[in-house]
Amino acid sequence: MIIKRPQATESARNRFDRIHEEIRMRICLLDYAPGKRLSEEALAGEFGISRTPLRRVLARLESEGLVHSMHGIGTFVTDLEIEELGQTFRLRLELAELTGRLEPVLPDAALWQEFRAISTQSKAMLAEPDPRRFAKLNVDFFLCLVRLTDNEPLREITRRLYFQTTRIWLKSVFASHINLRDETHVFDREVDDIIRALELGDLHSAALIQRAHISMSFQRMLAGSRNHEA
Template sequence: MGVKTQEIHRELRDRICFLTYPPGSRLGEIELANEFHVSRTPIRGVLAQLEAQGLVNARRGVGTIVTEIEPEALLQTLELRKEMALLLCQMSPVEDARPLSRGVAALMRQCQVRGDTLTVTEFAKLNAKFFELIQQISGNAALREVTEKLYYLTARLWVHSIPKLNLRDEIGHFIAEMTDVYMALQRNDVRAVGHIRWLHLTGSIDRQAQHFRNDLQEEELAV
């Protein structure tokens, strides 16, 4: 995949994951080709990759449609992500992870300075930057590819849930996680980073599962 195609893929993936393109949105080849000043061929390649990642479906006679958010299935994917967080820090870890702490510290400062002024989308983008930073802890390219796919597959569920959760609390959880990871990186304790990620993902899953159960109860009461 060429550099331009990679940029288009990243942009469209982010629009889907941060709900700029909500579920059910139609992605037109011609419109996207015009927007990015390319032919339809690279757009088709990008859409095929997004479909392989579970973010869109190509429907004959309709076009390419952003997939629906299915909380139950995505919560199961989050459970897998939790275990993969441990593997990421065990398989081919970098010899010296301490330089990564500088990037974590910068993200912590952004969260602390912006605080309550962060929007859901801005917060989600900071979370994605943190994820991509931690990806660098492993030298196993195949594992990084799998964990990246799982992250962006579940990112929409998280962005979708936050408005009904407490954004200030979620920012607090995020800062706490980054603080713990920062301290572990400063010690070059890569395995500790994996366990910290596992613990915080467990808390996130529990909160989202409770939100999902509450939604189901509200739907049942409304019937």
């Protein structure tokens, strides 16, 4: 019997997922700012592959609304204005609540540990806020929250919408539409409140807290944008 050592060479699918997640994260953390052109050739070179498989990744990102390719011109990171995202945010509110209603599940030991770790990091961040690290912590927290439902299609859709909209938050920070220090405190409260609800086993309340924070975060960005115009 032949024992195949696990992934001596990375499979095509794994590599696709890895590169896809990497570029997606760069877009969400504004390493690639909205409007920036992504060179197929440069990216292919960076990841040590040819344009063909890289184009597959870009095509996926395009279907997710994160980039847009134009023949003869280039591939660009999509831009977004807070005013245009109302529809998406309203939908995210509803989906957040669904997480607490549709097949909710309590965290297992591993997930509990991740929640605790995020709480710790959140408190550490209060002393010296850093936009990018904060955004990354926000992503990690979101990816934990989505695991509070067993409904896989709901998870997938929720993730999709999250990655479409999360950049606007970091963008608002850099545009001074919202205050980073305030946001870190709000986030820390959110994490603690949700953990407390989870400790009580009240998954629906945890979902409603998340919903409320998504809504208020949107309102703060909207208000900041309007103030800035005036």
